[in-house]
Amino acid sequence: MQRILTRGEIETLDRTSIVRLIPADANTFGLRAERLTQLAKDNPIQDYLELIATLAAAQQTVAGQNWTLPAPDDVQLAQAQAHGMPLFNATSERDPVWRDMLSALIAELQQHPLPGPVQQILAELANADAPALEQAADALLNQQDEHINAAQAPFIMAALQLYWTLRVQAVELKQVPAVTPFGVCPCCGSQPVSSSVQVGGPKEQIRYATCSLCASQWHIVRVVCTHCEDTKTVAYHSLNEDKAIKAESCDKCRHYRKIFYLDKDPNADAFADDLASLPLDILMGEARFYRANNNPYLWQPAGEP
Ligand SMILES: [Zn+2]
Ligand SMILES: [Zn+2]
Known part of the structure; x- marks a missing residue:
């Protein structure tokens, strides 16, 4: 009997056709x-x-x-x-x-x-x-x-x-290695600021994390915690039924990062839209989830969700 592959396994098998890394725009x-x-x-x-x-x-x-x-x-x-x-x-x-x-x-x-x-x-x-x-x-x-x-x-x-x-x-x-540790940028080893589900060609509906430091984007399968790689407790939160921005939370590590859906808003920017959506951070803080890391343009003192 044939076993049904999970989404992650399908994406792994299909690795050759997935654009793994998108360099920062000039x-x-x-x-x-x-x-x-x-x-x-x-x-x-x-x-x-x-x-x-x-x-x-x-x-x-x-x-x-x-x-x-x-x-x-x-x-x-x-x-x-x-x-x-x-x-x-x-x-x-x-x-x-x-x-x-x-x-x-x-x-x-x-x-x-x-x-x-x-x-x-x-x-x-x-x-x-x-x-x-x-x-x-x-x-x-x-x-x-x-x-x-x-x-x-x-x-x-x-x-x-x-x-x-x-x-x-x-x-x-x-020159970028094909496999690097989960959750950090394959180019500079920094954490992502947020992630985006892309549109167009081979990137259609594929999720990429954006490096908080060098702005490279790398492929991460969807419905996975970008912080601890858990797949079982991931959930999505939004403000006012906003379909372009969600917070992807994880019950296992209690962290979240925002995820942008470019088919709903093609101009969303990993840094700008993250910074401009602080009310969603407040909602997540009230639900006792913590940002996985700061937006590089806004540093909050330690201990403040
Ligand atoms: Zn980087
Ligand atoms: Zn997690």
Whole structure:
């Protein structure tokens, strides 16, 4: 008698035809800025979304400047292949050039009429010394909440995103190992910010997680907890019957991440729509589920669901 395959097994068998990895768009920060501006209108956190739209637009401008990044290391890439590990370990390596990117971001932002408290944060960052910035970056990438300055965090993360997005874009897709550990980006080892069910061609109705750091998207089968890989206790929650955004929760680990359905809203952006849907986070907090990780543009102090 023939056994019926589960959805995951079918997708695994069909691996060759599934696009496993979608690299970050060359205009990824620009698209994010546009979407944030669109979502800001009448949003309860309109001012914040507009600030982050300005930050994302600055990221795109700085990305287009002429940066010299470390060349891909062939030995390291071969090791990643041999051991089935992500190409880079973003928590343990980075070139000091990321701090020059931060300076360029600050200079770009200072061209805009920003509120006094934001100008103050930018001035503090511009005057911070290298050890303090490296320590702040380590705390953010390792999610050491007690060492994180929540006001500075979005700007430091923006510079780290720039650095890692450009580094990953310099590597050929074929160098990414075919199998890497569950739940982290195959390119830089970071956690996803959210996931999206795609539309069009071979990606139709396939779910991809978006890296919170380098914006690469990788395939994760549907109806699986993106945090602990549980398949039995996954459930979906939405606000006001919203069909484009749901929170995918897991009773086993009590975490959730948002999932966007591009057939319902083709412009949904993994970062922007996550940030603009805080009422759904409040609903999930009330149901005693916890965000699997922060949105890189909004750092909440530890212990607040
Ligand atoms: Zn990544
Ligand atoms: Zn889970």
